[in-house]
Amino acid sequence: MNYTDGKDIYVFIEQRDQTISEGSLELIAEAKRLISTRNFNDEVVGVLLGQNIESLAYETIYHGADRVIMCDDEHLLHYETHQYVDVLAEIVKEKHPAAFLFSGTINGRDLAPRLSARIHTGLTADATHIAYDETDLKSKTLMITRPAFGGNLYATIICPNHHPQMSTIREHVFEKLARDNKRTGNIDYYVYPHKNHDAIKVLEVIDKKEKTIDLTKAHIIVSAGRGVSNCIPLVKDIAKRVGGSLGASRALVDAGLVEKDFQVGQTGKTVKPTIYLACGISGAVQHTAGMEKSDYIIAINTDESAPIFDVADLGIIGDAKAILPILSEKLQNQ
Amino acid sequence: MNIIVLVKQVPDTTEIHVDKETGTLKRAGVPTIINPDDQAGLEVALTLKETIGAKVTVLTMGPGQAKSMLHECLATGADEAYLISDRQFAGSDTWATSKILSEAIKTLDYDLIIAGRQAIDGDTAQVGPQVAEFLKIPQVTYVEKVHEVYQNTITITKAYEDYKVVLNAKMPCLLTVLSDAYTLRYMDAKRLFETAHQPIPTLTNDTLSIDVEHIGLKGSPTRVKKTFVKAVNDKRKPLALNPEDAANKIIESLRSIS
Numbered sequence: 284m285n286y287t288d289g290k291d292i293y294v295f296i297e298q299r300d301q302t303i304s305e306g307s308l309e310l311i312a313e314a315k316r317l318i319s320t321r322n323f324n325d326e327v328v329g330v331l332l333g334q335n336i337e338s339l340a341y342e343t344i345y346h347g348a349d350r351v352i353m354c355d356d357e358h359l360l361h362y363e364t365h366q367y368v369d370v371l372a373e374i375v376k377e378k379h380p381a382a383f384l385f386s387g388t389i390n391g392r393d394l395a396p397r398l399s400a401r402i403h404t405g406l407t408a409d410a411t412h413i414a415y416d417e418t419d420l421k422s423k424t425l426m427i428t429r430p431a432f433g434g435n436l437y438a439t440i441i442c443p444n445h446h447p448q449m450s451t452i453r454e455h456v457f458e459k460l461a462r463d464n465k466r467t468g469n470i471d472y473y474v475y476p477h478k479n480h481d482a483i484k485v486l487e488v489i490d491k492k493e494k495t496i497d498l499t500k501a502h503i504i505v506s507a508g509r510g511v512s513n514c515i516p517l518v519k520d521i522a523k524r525v526g527g528s529l530g531a532s533r534a535l536v537d538a539g540l541v542e543k544d545f546q547v548g549q550t551g552k553t554v555k556p557t558i559y560l561a562c563g564i565s566g567a568v569q570h571t572a573g574m575e576k577s578d579y580i581i582a583i584n585t586d587e588s589a590p591i592f593d594v595a596d597l598g599i600i601g602d603a604k605a606i607l608p609i610l611s612e613k614l615q616n617q
Numbered sequence: 618m619n620i621i622v623l624v625k626q627v628p629d630t631t632e633i634h635v636d637k638e639t640g641t642l643k644r645a646g647v648p649t650i651i652n653p654d655d656q657a658g659l660e661v662a663l664t665l666k667e668t669i670g671a672k673v674t675v676l677t678m679g680p681g682q683a684k685s686m687l688h689e690c691l692a693t694g695a696d697e698a699y700l701i702s703d704r705q706f707a708g709s710d711t712w713a714t715s716k717i718l719s720e721a722i723k724t725l726d727y728d729l730i731i732a733g734r735q736a737i738d739g740d741t742a743q744v745g746p747q748v749a750e751f752l753k754i755p756q757v758t759y760v761e762k763v764h765e766v767y768q769n770t771i772t773i774t775k776a777y778e779d780y781k782v783v784l785n786a787k788m789p790c791l792l793t794v795l796s797d798a799y800t801l802r803y804m805d806a807k808r809l810f811e812t813a814h815q816p817i818p819t820l821t822n823d824t825l826s827i828d829v830e831h832i833g834l835k836g837s838p839t840r841v842k843k844t845f846v847k848a849v850n851d852k853r854k855p856l857a858l859n860p861e862d863a864a865n866k867i868i869e870s871l872r873s874i875s
Contacts, residue, residue: 364746364755364756365755368750388778389758389759389776389777389778390777392742392743392758393746393756393758393759394746395743396711396741396742396743396744396745396746396747396750397746397747397749397750397756399712399743399747399838400712400715400746400747400750400751401750403712403838404712404838405710405712405837405838405839406711406712406743406838406839407839408711408739408740408741408742408743409740409741409742426842430740431738431739431740431844432628432630432633432738435630435633435634435846436844436845436846437844437845437846438841438843438844439841439842439843439844439845440839440840440841440842441839441840441842442838442839442840443840444838445838480755481787482755482786482787482790483755483757483784483785483786483787484784484785484786485782485783485784486772486783486784486785487782487783488780488781488782488783489774489780489781489782489783490779490780503871525871533631534631543797549740550737550740557874558870558871558874560867567631567634568846569630569631578874579870579874581867581870582855583863584855587855587857592854592855595853595855596853597853597856597866597867597870598853598854598855598856599855599856599857599858599863599866599867600855600856600857600858601857601858601859601860601863602860605860606860606863606864606867609860609861609863609864610863610864610867610868613864613865613868614868617868
């Protein structure tokens with residue numbers, strides 16, 4: 284789809300069971316910051332699909348959206364790729380947004396690529412930074428930066444000749460705005476061009492049995508790497524004693540020693556706790572990409588040249604296997 | 618039943634390191650592997666071949682050297698392999714890559730297409746859904762487990778962030794699978810020998826005849842503006858401490874900060 288510019292930044296508002304995903308609200312805040320840096324007269328538009336979702340449209344506005352396009356339809360109650368792509372493609376064709384941002388959730392990364400293929404535009408995956416072109420104040424071209432090669436390399440991607448410029452954006456990279464119910468904005472009611480899609484039929488929804496602490500919300504993370512692969516229970520114990528959560532490097536998850544839910548890094552979770560204690564983690568970029576924004580990083584490693592020390596506020600050259608038992612004992616005596 | 622498996626040869630990103638002096642990637646001598654999620658996809662296909670009978674065709678787009686990977690796929694049990702390769706395809710982003718793959722797939726018979734969720738060099742997870750869209754078939758992404766095939770329906774478990782869904786999908790459809798639940802079997806020594814000289818046809822744009830406006834750098838909506846490695850910020854020098862002092866120091870930090 285070729286347009287010279289397009290208008291407004293659209294954000295897909297992902298919701299499940301009447302709750303808006305954090306990532307969507309973070310994108311509203313970031314899009315708002317972006318448009319404030321230019322005088323395009325653009326707005327931040329939330330696009331909300333579902334059933335009985337009017338209250339969520341208001342929540343979207345309370346969190347900073349200037350406007351919401353809402354499609355409220357029984358066929359949209361649950362996320363389903365075909366139905367959602369149909370609606371979004373129609374909206375794009377009608378309104379010509381300059382950009383369309385999606386949270387990098389499982390649904391976002393299912394939906395955005397399919398939409399980009401249908402409307403023939405470029406899509407950048409899993410971005411962590413977004414800005415207008417500094418060298419051209421009149422340009423709406425977005426410079427979208429993302430990690431690649433397991434976080435070893437960063438690439439800045441542009442989509443100069445197709446619109447909308449699309450991107451999925453990693454969750455928890457930006458901060459959402461505080462809710463303010465004095466914010467106002469229009470809600471456009473969009474009528475759904477419904478087509479029948481019956482290819483996918485849900486048989487059963489299974490909630491994961493072990494309700495583990497959400498790593499991205501933990502204030503303290505005690506993380507285990509290869510250097511402590513044979514004393515993971517000890518790391519868990521320390522995490523518990525300090526009221527934090529266990530984390531792990533990819534090596535331990537790949538080896539089957541720790542569940543995937545606890546993996547921090549490029550292919551795991553991005554975290555920014557108050558304290559991140561890295562035990563026996565060398566600090567490959569793959570890992571640091573997911574934790575370097577932590578407020579205070581403590582690293583223990585036997586190798587003084589380990590890259591983890593480059594991001595650490597407190598680096599300790601030593602054997603975590605020897606330090607952790609003493610640490611555990613001291614915490615116990617407190 | 619005809620199954621097409623999409624695979625990609627990738628550098629083993631866990632072996633890539635940044636040269637701090639020059640700020641570039643040290644890529645020399647980094648081994649290539651079959652992308653981990655694609656290995657899982659191939660294993661799903663080979664398992665279906667064993668249980669219900671299927672012809673498994675492996676498809677990759679890449680340079681000529683990717684043939685060695687396709688030979689590995691044949692040796693694990695795939696029946697046929699195609700290399701999609703043409704100078705005109707170079708520089709394709711995910712949109713153009715998916716366009717090319719889908720045009721190649723249209724020349725083959727298929728009931729099921731299996732792709733890895735994402736490749737470890739690009740980590741985009743976009744090619745699967747884009748191919749499905751170009752073929753106008755349903756997609757199920759983030760597939761953790763394939764349970765069974767009954768007539769034209771396949772039963773699958775799809776993983777979400779904090780829950781799972783068991784669902785039926787009508788075929789033909791496209792699945793993208795996760796590497797967690799499947800480990801690709803080893804190559805079979807006998808098959809390795811048998812398939813060593815099996816021809817691997819190369820599909821070029823002479824056969825596919827895709828509009829040059831839709832392929833390669835020219836046909837790619839996105840452009841890489843620049844690449845860079847993250848600046849290493851020198852924080853404090855690490856301290857060499859004995860375990861006792863180290864533990865005290867950590868507790869001190871925990872107290873003062875949290």
